[in-house]
Amino acid sequence: MLANIASGCIKGIEGFIVSVEVDTSPAIPVFALVGLPEAEVKEAKDRVLAAVRNSGYEPPAKRITVNLVPAEIKKSGTHFDLPIALGILAATGQLSETAVKKLKDIIFIGELGLDGRVHSCAGVLPMLISLKKLGRENAVIPVGNIGEAALAGAAGFAAHNLREVVDMLEGKIPFESAAQPAAAPAEEVKINGDFNEVKGQMLAKRALEIAAAGGHNVLLMGPPGTGKSMLAKRFAGILPPLTREEMLDIMQIYSVCSLLGKSKTAFSRPFRDPHHTISNIALIGGGTTPKPGEVSLAHNGILFLDEFAEFSRSSLEVLREPLETFKVTISRAKDSLTFPAKFTLIAAMNPCPCGYHGSNVKPCHCTPLQIQRYKAKVSGPLLDRIDLTVNLNPVHYKDWQQRSEGETSAQIRARVVKARAAQKERFANSPTTANAFMTVAEIKKYCPLPDGGGEILEAAMKKLGLSARSLDKILKTARTIADLAGSAEIKKEHITEVMQYRPLDRKGVSDI
């Protein structure tokens, strides 16, 4: 007999429908699983047969053929256990007519334990969201993933074990959505510390405020112990609150990576800080079954790269695509898939290999050539995507003592939110979301130079050797500074302030 059960699968972070066809025929008992299953899907046969037996049903002594349609797409994930088990029961006549009928409009997702229990699995949220778009709202999901059903707004029956699912199909238990769709995701208040805990470093704080307000990328450069990591960790606290859409995007990615905690419905902006020895694949995503990398896990959040210059050249190279297009495309011979990767990059590095160049705490032992090489590692196209660069200097105890308490994260955030609101209005009819992402046309439209602004830029180019390609970045950043000041136009002082954050553009004035 033949049975057909609907399930889903993930490609990238998009879900699609898979129908699980199960056929039993009188022949030597063999379990054949076809339709390009990955290793973990193939293992389903052993789990399923045990689960069926231990739930009190009879595993057939027949040839079982399971086909996953569409057969040409690779399938991964452990969630095919439940549909396969139900398919076997249906194909061997162990389900009633009503139950078989009911099967048709429900999607089944779940991993089975040998005892018949339904375990939670990865990727439930994006699967449910995609399936909902395809018009399939009813789903049976593991009880552990119930929070994700609520987020997706899908009607999900939370299954504890196989027996319970069968009982529901037989009508003994009603199909009730256990999920409370009203439970909108709330932003989790996860504070990594407050900005007022960082003494001094006012210039760096100001740069981070500008970065938060306009979505700009930042490079913090300074000797060890100047508070680079401390500042970066607190950056999430001054970013505007997550919108529901942003949060769903983040959670879909985390769901695919099984990083979504049990029934977790709240989330703060991601803060990812991979080590500099990270492989390219781990950074950008990929693998035999492509999984999102750190850049995608930092989507709508922060990617903090400490010891920026120590990352391998190729790692820095692969960062260019997400920094330019805000997504990662993984291309394979057969097809390609896309992960979103729109993040604020905060890079931190020492000014030289030993770390103490320009510091008055310890002497630097590097030769100018070494320093030049070290800095050159991050120069070029990558630096073109970084709008703000700050040199941090050590804070002396004396200064540290007299520093007053700085502003709190909440105070800074209030200004950021205001500046973001101005940008939302500006880009109401455009896919652009913040000043940092403006297109050339938009820069022309929204960033007119004030009277005398041209002279400033000209003087800067002549005197400091600013390159023409940095002009656009200066304008974008000046726009954000104007937004922070609540000014409709860019003023002269906004442009002169930006110059402070472009030290790497300078070509030695008195530089020997």
Add this chain to the structure above:
Amino acid sequence: MSLSYEEKLALLKINSFSYLRADWLERLLGIFGSAQEILKQNAAALSEEGKISLQTAEHFLKAASALYAEREMERTQKTGGGIVFKGHEGYPEVLLDIKEPPLALYIRGKLGENAATVAMVGTRKITPYGKRAAARLAEDLALSGITLVSGLARGVDSIVHSAAVKNCKPTWALIGTGIGRIYPPENRELALGILDKGGAIISELPYDAPPLAAHFPRRNRLIAGLSKLVVVVEGEEKSGALITAKMALEQGLDVLAVPGPIDSPQSCGTNRLIREGAAMVMDARDIIDALPVNLKAALDTDKLYAATDKPAKLIDLNEQETKIMAAIGDGSKSVDNIALETGFDIAGLSGLLFNMEINNIIYCKDGLYARNKF
């Protein structure tokens, strides 16, 4: 008497060993009469006549035969330069008076007829103060027609050479490597500038000799030897600049020093020189006054005297800028510290600093601001 080509080649071979302390080679030249003759001898004969160990003699012959003298000549000529030999045409006569004059000099560019030469040397780890002082003095001296002599090293040397190059005046660089190899590499552009402005790059070392530690103190005797007096801008207690000063004193030249803060390690050596009797330099006039009278006459000092008679170039600073200058003081300060001392907020201060920077009042390096040379 001019040298034959073969003799020149033989001299270069000998020179490739003698630039390291080897005065016995002079002796050998006296005994055998020519470089070619020396190279014909075997180690035992050299050892006996020159009163050196057999090992040294063997070492010498090996090193001498390893040098492709013809190629040295060709490559030097290709750069537009030439090699001059001791006591022959083009060789600076002043060098004959120093201890251990080099057998040969590789010269790129022109070693002009300038009699008024002043060596300015100093530390490689220059402070903002040293930068200001060196640039200010060097510029005045170059403009008045003095040829500045230095070593193309980092720090003071680079400032001195670039001050001359910026003002299109010739300057001589006596380097501690071969002339085919500029060290440190970041000064390659500066070296080209020196050649472009009619200066010269000079070395006694084989064409592409590497920057070995032993080379540098030896070339200091040439810096002193080619100059009428030596000015030390900044120097630690034990530094190459002080070696140059010592060699200058041995050669009977005047040594002048620029004073500095008593707690700055870079001024330790110069302050000590002053205490020991070196003339103190407060402006370029002090240096020019120390030159012999006949040389002074040829210099264009009108402009200089007018310029340095004023205490310092006056700049109109507004109230905020005056406050910032006071906060920066003599050293270098970060934006944070300036903000703390002036009480200005970061956003406004950034703009002010930028304006002062493009007006040449201050400069910024690695996030630290310092006064320009005025």
